[in-house]
Amino acid sequence: MAESSVVAGLSLARLENISRHLEERYISAGKLPGAVTLVARHGEIAWVHAQGLMDVERSKPARRDTVFRIYSMTKPVTSIAIMQLYEQGRFLLDDPVHRYIPSWKHLRVYESGIYPNFITRPATTTMTIRDLLTHMSGLTYGFSCRTNVDAAYRALKLDGSRELTLDSLVEQLATLPLEFDPGTAWNYSVSTDVLGYLVQLFSGQPLDEYCRQHIFEPLAMSDTGFRLRDDQLERFAACYMYGPNDTMILQDDPVTSHYREQPGFLSGGAGLVSTVDDYFRFAQALCQGGELDGHRIIGRKTLEFMRMNHLPGNQDLPGLTSGSFSETRYQGNGFGLGFSVKTDVARSFTNGSPGEYGWGGLASTNFYVDPVEDLVMIFMTQLIPSSAYPIREELRAMVNGALVS
Numbered sequence: 001m002a003e004s005s006v007v008a009g010l011s012l013a014r015l016e017n018i019s020r021h022l023e024e025r026y027i028s029a030g031k032l033p034g035a036v037t038l039v040a041r042h043g044e045i046a047w048v049h050a051q052g053l054m055d056v057e058r059s060k061p062a063r064r065d066t067v068f069r070i071y072s073m074t075k076p077v078t079s080i081a082i083m084q085l086y087e088q089g090r091f092l093l094d095d096p097v098h099r100y101i102p103s104w105k106h107l108r109v110y111e112s113g114i115y116p117n118f119i120t121r122p123a124t125t126t127m128t129i130r131d132l133l134t135h136m137s138g139l140t141y142g143f144s145c146r147t148n149v150d151a152a153y154r155a156l157k158l159d160g161s162r163e164l165t166l167d168s169l170v171e172q173l174a175t176l177p178l179e180f181d182p183g184t185a186w187n188y189s190v191s192t193d194v195l196g197y198l199v200q201l202f203s204g205q206p207l208d209e210y211c212r213q214h215i216f217e218p219l220a221m222s223d224t225g226f227r228l229r230d231d232q233l234e235r236f237a238a239c240y241m242y243g244p245n246d247t248m249i250l251q252d253d254p255v256t257s258h259y260r261e262q263p264g265f266l267s268g269g270a271g272l273v274s275t276v277d278d279y280f281r282f283a284q285a286l287c288q289g290g291e292l293d294g295h296r297i298i299g300r301k302t303l304e305f306m307r308m309n310h311l312p313g314n315q316d317l318p319g320l321t322s323g324s325f326s327e328t329r330y331q332g333n334g335f336g337l338g339f340s341v342k343t344d345v346a347r348s349f350t351n352g353s354p355g356e357y358g359w360g361g362l363a364s365t366n367f368y369v370d371p372v373e374d375l376v377m378i379f380m381t382q383l384i385p386s387s388a389y390p391i392r393e394e395l396r397a398m399v400n401g402a403l404v405s
Contacts, residue, residue: 006404008041014402015039015047021398022391027052031246031389032364033238034062035381036276039399042374043284048276054237054382055254064276067223067236068380069252069259071270071361072327075192077282078268079133079306079338080298081211082195082202087302090202093130093337097137097194100201103174109138110177115152120177127182129198132191133337134310136320138178139189144324149179158190162258164265166197166207186311186320186335188327196268207266218295219281224274226266228259236273239363242388251384270362276380279367283358283376287369307357307371309334309341316343327360327386329393350393351400366392373403 005012018037026032034052038045054062085091091100098105107127108120123138131137140146142153156172157164169190179187196207203210208226216224228236236259239252252259259273281292290298298306311320317330317340328340332348335341339357342348358368364386366379377399379391386392 007046008044009405010039010041010046010402011404012047012402014398014404017401018047018395018398019049019051021394023051026389026391029246030248032381032383033240033248035379036062036064036066036068037380037395038276038280038376038378039402040280040284040376043288045280054235056240056248057238057250057253062237063235065223065235066380067228067232067273067275068365068382069237069239069361069363070272070274070279070365070380071363073274073279073359073361073365073367074268074270074272076286076338076359077211077215077272078192078196078199078207080215080286081199081207081268082129082133083298083302083306083337084214085199085202087299091129091198093133094128097127097129097132100198101170101174101194103171107138107174107182108177109181110147110149110179114148115155115176118148118152118177123178123181125181125183127178129195130310130337131182132195132198134186134335135189135191136183136186136311137189137191137194138180138182138185138187139173139191139194140179140187140324141189144188146324147179149177152176153190160265160267160270162264166193166200166266169193169265170197183312186317187324190269192269192338193267196266199268207268215282215297218297219285219292221274221278221281224272224278224282226271226273227262228257228273230260232273233260235275237382239382239384241384248383276378279380280376280378283367283369283378287371287374287376306337307339307341307355308336309343310336314343316347325387327366350396352396360386360392362386364388364391366395368396375399375403 038048050062236254240248241251243249285292289300332344342356353372360366
């Protein structure tokens with residue numbers, strides 16, 4: 001393909017480096033099953049490519065309309081949902097969480113001990129709704145496997161189980177200590193699941209119904225939801241776990257997947273399935289200031305507020321974390337209200353623009369919006385964990401390398 005083939009200021013020949021790189025480095029080597037990648041600029045899809053397999057066991061090729069588990073790429077959706085309600089005056093960001101969850105009024109902070117015999121102290125600060133949006137709440141994730149507190153989350157299956165509900169999640173969290181005083185540190189956590197609970201509380205609707213009515217239907221995201229419909233099964237990808245020596249192990253067979261059942265736990269942090277085109281419509285609405293095809297999901301100024309760095313003193317993540325897992329590089333990245341935000345391109349060690357924002361998912365999916373370049377990238381695959389390979393940084397290098405005007 002000639003270098004002169006350019007769409008929206010992107011060289012198609014250079015974008016083809018993405019498919020070649022993924023095939024040679026990952027797919028043919030058996031490290032990834034397959035992938036679907038989309039790059040858009042100025043509202044135009046410049047390049048989209050499906051490659052490899054969406055189901056290795058059944059030899060099913062990846063398709064553009066393949067349905068993927070997007071895990072934590074659910075978080076930006078839930079963050080937009082709660083901020084829609086903020087725009088309606090339902091709450092303020094500095095409202096104490098215990099105003100709406102009274103059992104959280106006297107939260108305590110871990111000092112020592114093993115569950116259920118914790119030694120704790122009273123929290124010296126009050127958790128706010130902004131602390132939930134920025135992951136500065138003091139909550140954690142069980143899969144972090146770092147502390148005695150997250151061990152308690154695992155024991156109680158607070159990252160998700162067949163028995164868990166949003167109501168039981170907030171009830172159980174009221175009984176457990178925080179990792180730190182709210183607002184003093186950053187730790188990836190179930191905070192966004194708690195936001196999903198608050199969406200239900202403020203709106204009077206179940207989270208799935210609220211998101212469908214106020215985000216998915218306005219944006220024509222017909223393949224996105226908390227449950228896989230029967231008519232989507234043929235397009236549903238298998239999910240794999242990273243195995244020894246860069247191998248893949250089947251983690252979730254699409255035919256027997258729990259995603260085919262109505263979930264009892266509507267996880268605003270990790271519960272959605274979607275396609276590359278559906279999620280592009282969400283990301284493109286963000287790129288355009290909160291509106292797509294005449295349908296506005298969030299106000300322009302609200303979105304500008306969300307994509308600011310809300311970490312204290314405009315710090316990046318290394319200044320506030322203690323080694324916990326995240327779906328983004330720490331250096332050169334801060335955190336807004338639901339997204340990571342690039343604050344320092346050179347310090348991030350990854351090409352891009354100041355103000356670039358986005359997030360990823362446990363099965364290695366990723367998206368970002370670059371407001372400087374008016375650019376959106378969506379990457380879909382199914383390999384747990386997302387830290388297995390540095391694909392996200394490689395994709396940024398190749399996408400930015402394709403910009404010619």
